[in-house]
Amino acid sequence: MNRFSLPDKTLRLLAAQVNLNGTFHHSCTFKNTNLSLSFVLQVERSSSGTLFTLLTGDEKHSLTVYAPDKDTHLVLADFIEAIANGRMDSAEPAIPRVLAESVDRGQLLDTNQQEQLHQLVCKGGSLLLDIGMDEAVSLAVHRTHSRNGITAILVAGNSCPRTQCFTVYGDNQHSFNRLLQSLDHLAGSAVPAAFAA
Structure with a gap:
């Protein structure tokens, strides 16, 4: 990226x-x-x-x-x-910009970043990811103890940050998929601003 x-x-x-x-x-x-x-x-x-x-x-x-x-x-x-x-x-x-945007969304993270995200889901902690936006995305994941799941906070940008926070219950794969989906939505919310002109 x-x-x-x-x-x-x-x-x-x-x-x-x-x-x-x-x-x-x-x-x-x-x-x-x-x-x-x-x-x-x-x-x-x-x-x-x-x-x-x-x-x-x-x-x-x-x-x-x-x-x-x-x-x-x-x-x-x-x-x-x-x-x-x-x-x-x-x-x-x-690749035309609009088409590249949809391709990049399908492959938002490279293999190394996916492994880092998977470890974050399994163990909890924080991570800084470059997903192709102007600024990196900060993630913080807390493992819930009462039930199997995670609470995640995602922040993109410093001057005008876009944030998402959610708790999801289920196995690690379900939590990982939900975190990927949330990253995709966060990236999608940033892209239209670039093309609104």
């Missing part, structure tokens, strides 16, 4: 900038690090389409959109992230 991605604020700016002519400065950040990739975006609108030119270091990439619509900024965001993550020179096409 560690990769360069555009912050939510940049997505909102792109939504406005695709309708303007001009030069704009942005950066992609590498998840959970201080690394960033700065780039310059030049937008040239004409009657036949819109030309987007991306300048980063000594590289220059261009994208022309002939029928701009309300999702043009998402197409541009996919293009920028593909360049930042090095997918532009491969034969592998980038």
